[in-house]
Amino acid sequence: MEAPEDGVTTGTVPFRGHETWYRVTGTIDPQSERAPLVVLHGGPGAAHNYTLAMTALADDGRAVVHYDQLGCGRSTHLPDADPSFWTVELFVAELRAVVEHLGIADRFHLLGQSWGGMLGPEVVLADDSGILSLSICDSPASMPLWLQAANELRDELPADVQATLLAHEEAGTTDSAEYKAAEEVFYDRHVCRVVPNPPEVTASFAQIDDDPTVYHAMNGPSEFHVIGSLKEWSVVDRVQDIRVPTLVVAGAYDEAKPIVWQPFVERIPDVRSHVFPSSSHMPHVEEPEAFTEVVGAFLREHD
Template structure:
């Protein structure tokens, strides 16, 4: 079923806020939520942690076949409640798993929905399924590692391919603790242009997410660190690799050929999840939904349509 993708993405049909004990979670729905009828809604988990939903907005085009697409900002970023004074141990995987489950129940789709996670979102999505697979028709993991140890190993290998002066600049500032230096940020951009988003200059929705991390870095710095390849935060020891065999929902794993998420970082998903399938986008890095939007729409859209059956 070929689908034509607009050069941008559709406007939100509705927006709203879910209030919980931890604050407010802002959400955006493209299309009409009709629980139990038609194509099942897709819920998108953004990356970061703390990157906000903006850079994933091209995925709203997956509503073209009549399914609703739900974006939201996880707690601590974007339009949701910011908690800059929260202690490091507030920001846990369990917090974000509970937030997702509360949101789908609030929207009335908790018994039938597809789940897609990009980058950190693709680390979170398997945790959601392992904690409670109720209502999850399928799982799509985009550009994500099964463990931070694998991610760091891949990042170090890619760093070694950077120009020598760029490597030296990165290392010098990391050792000095001056990763907020403009020189470090300039060197970091060399890596990002190769392995994060190869559409340069980046589209506005992508720069919006980067800008929001710069403005409110609490979650990203606490859980990850100062950059994609210098992970010193609370997720440094995270792994789901040894647990993915417990995932029983249909699973698609996608990545870009130039992705910072190299094949070895997502191989445990494909090897360990029963029946999992994968696809690599040849012209993309970490954001195939931005870099090859038509192909992304087709691959992911076909997968979702194939698993639009009843609730689990």
């Protein structure tokens, strides 16, 4: 573990022969009234950077833990791993390794954003011990619902943009500059409406470009062209077994349209939801003060 600097401590956790990098904002104190919050980033493979605005949740005295999931950011990269290596079970086990290493396994809040909000329910359903609450941010209860929403939003794009996307997907040239430019039209509408994107957001996108191993294996080449192992993923038929208090949030312009997160709200026994009116997929970036207020109040209620 590296020495604290400006209230931030970093280190690594040994995990299955590799290293998972973590960052703690604030101080982990077992006696603190405020339980630590662990943040699960999106992607898969997007790294923690774009969620750093959530460190504002440490302002009421709780520690906020970020970490880079295996295969991205400052954790071990495995560009030659077989695609079958990247599983939900792998990342559930990694979360448990992190909280055990940090000594917080018996009392912590869990927040997942995008893919992290898919992983969060999987963590809770596998073992909810020690988890005080779950926050699901901008996330689908199933990938088929996600694709349905993405296709609806895609149909609203300018005709030339739609044509460009389709042509390159059919040709297998989704790494072309033309495809990236068309993709950006969708992203500016439904992923992050703060344009140009803040540096921490561009950093996460840049590192996916540098090493897209996990993203391509589990998701695919873009947010709306999903051909990876998560294509049929769903927790819709299991979420009624989530027994921890749950908060579901999204943005009004979110690529995570209401149809994708409604099953959480309809089926989780102890649940509430909130929609941020001026946000898309990153309310923590687009409306940071409102996000901190809503999520912070929920966490304090369940400390």
